[in-house]
Amino acid sequence: MSSKLRTYGQPVAIGFLVSLLLPTTMATADEPVLMDELVVTSTGEGTRRATHPGNISKIDDQDIELVGPDHPSEVVNRAPGVFVQHGSGQEHLTAIRSPVLTGGAGAGSFLYLEDGIPFRAPGFANVNGLFDSIIEAAGSVEIVRGPASARFGSNAVHGLINVLSAAPTLESEGELRVRVGPHGLRNVFGTASGGEGNHAARASFVLSEDDGYRANSGFGQQKVQLRYDYRGAQDYVRATLSGQNLNQETAGFVEGNDAYRVDALRKTNPNPEAFRDAWSSRLAVRWERDLADGNSFAITPYARVNDMDFLQHFLPGDPLEENSHWSTGIQSAYFMNLSGGHQLILGTDVEYTQGSLREFQSGPTLFGAFVQGLHYDYDVEALVAAPYFHSVWSLSDATKVTAGARVEYTRYDYTNNAPDNTVGRFQRTPDRIDEFFDVTPKLGVTHMFNDTITGFANLARGARAPQTTDLYRLQDNQLPGQVESERTDSVELGARGTVHGVSYELASYYMEKSNFFFRDSARLNVPNGETEHYGIELEAFAPLGAGFDLSGSATYAVHKYTFDRAAANASSQITSGDDIDTAPRTLANIRLGYTFHEGKGRAELEWVHVGDYAMDSGHTSTYDGHDLLNLRTQYDLTDAFGLFGTITNLADTRFADRADIIVRGGNAIERFFPGEGRAVQLGASVRF
Numbered sequence: 001m002s003s004k005l006r007t008y009g010q011p012v013a014i015g016f017l018v019s020l021l022l023p024t025t026m027a028t029a030d031e032p033v034l035m036d037e038l039v040v041t042s043t044g045e046g047t048r049r050a051t052h053p054g055n056i057s058k059i060d061d062q063d064i065e066l067v068g069p070d071h072p073s074e075v076v077n078r079a080p081g082v083f084v085q086h087g088s089g090q091e092h093l094t095a096i097r098s099p100v101l102t103g104g105a106g107a108g109s110f111l112y113l114e115d116g117i118p119f120r121a122p123g124f125a126n127v128n129g130l131f132d133s134i135i136e137a138a139g140s141v142e143i144v145r146g147p148a149s150a151r152f153g154s155n156a157v158h159g160l161i162n163v164l165s166a167a168p169t170l171e172s173e174g175e176l177r178v179r180v181g182p183h184g185l186r187n188v189f190g191t192a193s194g195g196e197g198n199h200a201a202r203a204s205f206v207l208s209e210d211d212g213y214r215a216n217s218g219f220g221q222q223k224v225q226l227r228y229d230y231r232g233a234q235d236y237v238r239a240t241l242s243g244q245n246l247n248q249e250t251a252g253f254v255e256g257n258d259a260y261r262v263d264a265l266r267k268t269n270p271n272p273e274a275f276r277d278a279w280s281s282r283l284a285v286r287w288e289r290d291l292a293d294g295n296s297f298a299i300t301p302y303a304r305v306n307d308m309d310f311l312q313h314f315l316p317g318d319p320l321e322e323n324s325h326w327s328t329g330i331q332s333a334y335f336m337n338l339s340g341g342h343q344l345i346l347g348t349d350v351e352y353t354q355g356s357l358r359e360f361q362s363g364p365t366l367f368g369a370f371v372q373g374l375h376y377d378y379d380v381e382a383l384v385a386a387p388y389f390h391s392v393w394s395l396s397d398a399t400k401v402t403a404g405a406r407v408e409y410t411r412y413d414y415t416n417n418a419p420d421n422t423v424g425r426f427q428r429t430p431d432r433i434d435e436f437f438d439v440t441p442k443l444g445v446t447h448m449f450n451d452t453i454t455g456f457a458n459l460a461r462g463a464r465a466p467q468t469t470d471l472y473r474l475q476d477n478q479l480p481g482q483v484e485s486e487r488t489d490s491v492e493l494g495a496r497g498t499v500h501g502v503s504y505e506l507a508s509y510y511m512e513k514s515n516f517f518f519r520d521s522a523r524l525n526v527p528n529g530e531t532e533h534y535g536i537e538l539e540a541f542a543p544l545g546a547g548f549d550l551s552g553s554a555t556y557a558v559h560k561y562t563f564d565r566a567a568a569n570a571s572s573q574i575t576s577g578d579d580i581d582t583a584p585r586t587l588a589n590i591r592l593g594y595t596f597h598e599g600k601g602r603a604e605l606e607w608v609h610v611g612d613y614a615m616d617s618g619h620t621s622t623y624d625g626h627d628l629l630n631l632r633t634q635y636d637l638t639d640a641f642g643l644f645g646t647i648t649n650l651a652d653t654r655f656a657d658r659a660d661i662i663v664r665g666g667n668a669i670e671r672f673f674p675g676e677g678r679a680v681q682l683g684a685s686v687r688f
Contacts, residue, residue: 053444
């Protein structure tokens, strides 16, 4: 990348999209895209995006197909306010209106859904939650940033990502796509659909193999999804069965100042022994029935199983963790359409989970704290019950008020299967029961100023019970019961509409978070952190004429500590008012598209901008950020056969997918996940 692009990347990321809203001579769009498209995350039914009382982004199946993602981050990072860092293989860490969060905070602060059902149980989440998704086969992906509506509970504190399965068709259709790339990358995607009368079904699968661009970092993953739909005069039934299996050789951090720039290091793997094996399966059946009085109800029973073994190469001694859980639950909602255009939804979510975790270190004791042998072995039974209401009140044809609240009760029954003692750094607490009670109210308003602009305001509280690992995988300086429910209060103002042919959504927000539990770079626990977050986000689409269009998103956000904490090492010190580490203030994803040959071809040049950020809470090191260019194209040679290709990191820029600090032996050490250099992928598709 040129130095000029890097120097001016931050202001250009915001200014370029804002300029789209100024008067221009571009072609006028036929329809206000962001106003008329339907979203389902709002109420569980198809709702016009214009009436959603807050931000919501939608990435459709055409964009997903063009991206051809090797990793979910390539799709979701197209939305504003979202920054998913690609780890090794299919691993990742997420930021949604937040810094990039790790550990229990990274697992529990974001809600990952499939058709409105969480991939994992509350309290048993995983920081890599998106690798359970079958995003390659999705009909669309919807993203809500900040605390979600009253329909969603634990883990929707900073935001949610809802991966919506592709609907089956009555007309028989099918497609097979094959893609190959460097370092042995092979990807096969297939889908087939058909039906008759009131019945339709779709089957989709994804097979991925990659030897990895770093040493000993290959993975294989298999995904499958079956969906059946029935539509009758009064009833709609949707049944979905999904599953995935991942076998991954994991690459660890490379260490040293700017090690990601050093060609002799960037493709190496200091942890060739590391691995992750994970599989999951989910079954959900949604039954909707229209009642004679114009009301309706929906009942969704579901079940899931998750199992994962992985070597914790990021900890001294490389302990092996084995965790699993199975759940069964039911979501129910009653939809009341009241006179005057009002709507009331009364619902209850109930879920029961059994989970377990075992951690064992085969290697010798290190530093006197990371001891050889058994660290933890425990079971947890969890019960979550959450009644809620969500209402929409029409004050006029132009103004609607949304009000709701969720009351969530969480009960963990923990059983320790190891001796009740502390060994080295690891504290094994006796059996106990922990209960949490969280109330999350929401209030929003939308006002349609005219046919082309709608404003919205939103007050919301998000809360979540602690993750079970934060409660029961204790360390020697923790007290049992010390971790409390995390809480975030948010206010949001925004607008969406069409100006001079440009469709856009603009949102600003301010949030305060309390009871923020995390582990610092010295692996010490912080149980009661407080932070604040504020920013502005924009996404827009502009037709330019002659087949060209411009779209994208831009974010400016500030994430700060609002408490002080002294530390032995300057790298781990926290000072109120400082930016949180791994929290770039600027993000952008801007795309110049070109549709050609009467719609048979599509090309896209994508600019990905990540601003600089502190690598540690003490601000002793800074990652400079990066700017990347990606080129994608697809072309249908016939109605049945097409070709496509991608060049990622077109300028072969040296960058880091992740940069942070670890304190070891009293020294702060820079470490990185080096990003991949220029890579070319080619593929072909057959439709039948």
